[in-house]
Amino acid sequence: MKCYKCQHLMPTTCCSLTIARRNKIKTRTKCRAKTRTRTTSTANVRVAVSLTTTTSIFMTLLFLLSCSRNVTLARLHSSSSTSTVALHGMNSVGNGPVVGVGNSLTTKDAHVKTKDIDAVEGKSVSLPCPISAPLDDVYMVLWFRDNAGIPLYSFDVRDKMNSDQARHWSAPEVFGSRAKFHFDSQPATLEIKDIKRHDQGIYRCRIDFRTSQTQSFRFNLSVIILPEQPIILDRWGRQLNGTKLGPKQEGDDIVITCRVVGGRPQPQVRWLVNGLLVDNQYEHNSGDVIENRLLWPSVQRTDLNSVFTCQALNTQLDKPKEKSFILDMHLKPLEVKIIEPPSSMVADRRYEVTCESTGSRPNAIITWYKGKRQLRRTKDEISNNTTRSELSFVPTTDDDGKSITCRAENPNVNGLYLETMWKLNVVYPPLVTLRLGSTLSPDDIKEGDDVYFECHVQSNPQWRKLLWLHNGIHLEHNTSARVIRSNQSLVLQKITKHYAGNYACSAINDEGETVSNQLPLRVKYTPICKHLDRVILIGASKDETVEVACEIQADPPPRTFRWKFNNSGETLDVGSERFSVNGSRSILKYTPVTDQDYGTLSCWASNEVGTQNQPCLFQVVLAALPNAVSNCTIFNRTELSVDIQCIPGYDGGLPQIFVLEMFSTRSGITRFNITNTEEPQFSLENLDTLTSIMTQENNSLKLRIYAFNQKGRSASYSLPDFSIGSTAFRTDDDVSLTLSPVIVGSVLTIVIISLAVALKIFMMTFLHNLRRNRQHGTKATATAVVTQTGDVYKGGVGIEKPRWQHTDIKSKSSEDLVEDERDPDVIPSQYGKLF
Known part of the structure; x- marks a missing residue:
């Protein structure tokens, strides 16, 4: 058991505190306090008696509090100079209260000058309390409010080596953790955070020194209540939100009201534009509401983005409450x-x-x-x-x-x-339009009429040259040909069917040349044969039906056709059931049976203009397959090319086509072919590519040549001993035409004699028919023979559908015509033996 005694240097107070501590077990002891008061006068004795009574009551309460918190009592301090007795107590950890006992405001404190300090609600404030004294140490600092005798904050340095170890205590019901005494600042201050409205009042700071006289300071703390955030209303009383005012247009008036609620002291409500004060006249609305109405007339373009600010200000300790708007405007283009x-x-x-x-x-x-x-x-x-x-x-x-x-x-x-x-200003080549004369009807123009055209030109810049075209060929002014050009018109006089076609005009300026639309000129005329002045050769075997096509040119198309057959003995009309008509084409199916059925077929057509003047002629002759070629010769051989030429065989009475082809004896596939429509002569080039083909086919390729006509294909001729470099082509074992010179000469003699006889017979028959046609008023036109053959051979695979080809023959002299009259007008039966 230990007893701690603390003796105050002043002889008026003595305090003894006993605390029992052993093995962490606390023993409660009864504390006593004795107060002795030394008076120098009767008045002081009375005061001491009164203080003693008050102290006794307070000590009882303090005892109960200290016992419940396991605290020790502080010494009881009494100062004769201030006639005040105070009791200080703290708990064992140094955070208990220190209570002033006696009059809360001494006679000396009443004469301390009061300093006004303002604080903003919610902010912090520092109450100064200088604790410096020459040659003395601070013993204790106490803070009181108004006339209260109990401190609300204490700073206790007793029994401490220095101020850093001082005990701080703040009444929880007053400031609590909001207050903090800063003893090391100059001057020392009591900082109070988060100021409340009820914190307003008078505060005293009392400083007890170890030997020096106690000092006191008084402060009148005023709590300033800031006003609420300003509210901006438009002219209709609607609240404006955001930060944009407007948008306004030039010339509009701005009428806005700033409303502020609350604030102590009463705030000033004012308007600023771009930071400059423009209106500070405000008025009370009701209660604690203050309003300021701003009228800003006729806004201009220069007012764009101006900042209109309403401020509510009632202190300099904090920024004014304000609400700003930026003026937005809608401006027209300049x-x-x-x-x-x-x-x-x-x-x-x-x-x-x-x-x-x-x-x-x-x-x-x-x-x-x-x-x-x-x-x-x-x-x-x-x-x-x-x-x-x-x-x-x-x-x-x-x-x-x-x-x-x-x-x-x-x-x-x-x-x-x-x-x-x-x-x-748009420049362009001429715009040219061609029109037929306004008095003409395009569907009623026929041979012998006069026709004129008009060329309409639009251009920027102006055209400088005008041309006329017929089927793409320029037309020049030619009076003898009855072609007359006049400014932008073209006149054609006494036209024929040859004037038909597409007409156009062309204009030229600095931007270019433009050809007009193609204007077709239709000239109606009587039918004519498509193969004018030609006799078409038709090859047919006996009992073979062939189709003979009569093609007509006419405008309008022909309405009717008629056919006739003529041989050396008679002229017969062909019944309409024997032929068909399809537009401008009539097809006759003809089947020769006897020799007398070979002769000349004639075809006429009629349209609304008239009847055909000259018929279309077809010579029907006995025909057969062509003979094979012979005596093929290889010449002009190089490393990359070679020429091959053969002697043609008899053509079977029809034009023939010659084909050279390379094919595989293994697969039967034709590798390539060459076609010649004139003679059996061929040129092979790029032979190096054939070498690779030979390698692929294992030297199984063959070259063969054959002829074909409308009736079919001749036998093939294989080339013997043909090689490319060291690669040789095999010969055709199926057909070997390697003949001795005697046999070749004999065959050629027979062929030549047969051709001469056939030609003579043909000419006799043709001239006889021609003479008979003259007797019937038909003009002779035997200057050419047109032969109907198959299409050109394509790919060496087969014969396509026949088409028309032409072969000219020589016209006979007058002596030949006289001799023809003595010859029988019959085609001999031996004609067929030539095939």
Whole structure:
């Protein structure tokens, strides 16, 4: 058991505290306090008696509190100079209260000057309390409120080596953790955080030194209550939110009201524009509501982005409560222009033209118009308050002389826009249109009529040359040919069917030349044979049915056809059931049975203009397969090419075609072929490619040559001993035509004699028929023979559908015609033996 005694240097107070501590077990002891008061006068004795009574009551309460908290009692301090007795107590950890006993405000404290300090609600405030004294140490610092005798904050340095070890205590029901005494600042201050409204009052700071006299300081703390955030109302009393005011248009008035609620002391409500005070006249509305109404007349473009601020101010300790708005405005465009438009534009070429507008807010919308039609192929670019619009435009010839309009407008500004116009100068090659004379009907023109055309030209710049064309060929002024040109007209006099075709006119200016539309001229005429002045040769075997096609040229198409057959003995009309008509073509199915059935077929057609003057002629002859070629010779051989030539065989009475082909004896596939429609002569090139083919086919390729006509294909002739480098081609074992010179000569003699006889018989028959046609009023035109053959051989695979080919023959002399009259007009039966 230990007893700690603390003796105050002043002889008026003595305190003994006993605390039992052993093995962490605390023993409660009864504390006693004795107070001795030394008086120097009767008045002081009375005061001491009163203080003693008060102290006794307070000690009882303090005892109960200290016992419940396991605290020790502090010494009881009594100062004779202030006639005040105080009892200080703390718990074992040094955070208990220190209580002043006696009058809360001494006679000396009443004369301490009070200092006014303002604090803003919710902020912090520091109450100064200088604790420096010359040659003395601070013993204790106590803070009181108003006239209270119990401190609300204590700073106790007793029994401590230095101030850093001092005990701090703050009454929890007053400041609690909100207060903190800073003893090391100059001066020392009591910092109070988060000031409350009820913190307002008078505070005393009392400083006890170890030997020096106690010092006191008084402060009148005023708590300033800031007003609420200003509310901005428009002219209709609606609250404005956000930070934007407007948008307004030029000339509009601004009427806004700033409303502020609360604040102590009463705040000032004022308006500032761009930081400058413009209105501080405010008025009470009701209760603690204050309003300030601002009228800002006729806003201008220069007012854009002006800052309108309402401030509510009732202290300099904090920033004023304020609400700001930035003026937003809708502004019309100031300028619109087309940037460097071209002086002229070429038609059908794309151009990019730029229009620029400035001064609009928000940025102007630019629209383009051609006349009243809006152009939409645009690309806009916006920067700052400038709008650029690029028009992609392809002018046409019709745009020449028209205007392009660029319009800039702000849709938020009613009825206000700017526009600029640009007149187009479009240059282009001439626009040429050809028309038939207005008095002519295109469907009623026939041979012998007069026709005229009109050429209409539109151009910029003006045309300087005009040309006329017929089927693409230039027409010159020719009076003898009855072709007359006059300015922009063309006159054709006494036209024939040869004037039919497509007509056009062409105009030239600095931009180029333009050919007009093709205007077809239809000239009606009587039918004519498509193969005019020619006899078509038809090869047919006995009992073979052939189709004989009579093709007519006529405008309009023929309505009727008629056929006739003529041989050396008679002329017969062919019944309509024997032939068919398809437009301008009539097909006769003819089957020769006897020798008398070989002769001449004639065909006539009629249309609404008239009947054909000269018939179409067809000579029907006995025909057979062609003979094989012979005596093929290889010459002009090089490493990469070779020529092959053969002797043709008899053509079977019909034109024949010669084919050289290479085929595989293994697969039967034809590797390639060459066709000659004139003679059996062939040129082979790029032979190096054949070597690779030979390797692929294992040297199984063969070369063969054959002929074919309308009736079919001859036997093949294989080339003997043909090689490419060291690669030899095999010969055809199926047909070997390697003959001795005697056999070859004999065969050639027989063939030549047979051809001569056949030719003589043919000419006799033809001239006889021709003479008979003259007797019937038909003009002789035996100057050519047209032979109907198959299509040109394609790919060496087979014969396609027959087509018409031509072979000219020599006209006979008058002596031959006389001799023909003595010869029998019969085709001999031996004619067929030649095949």
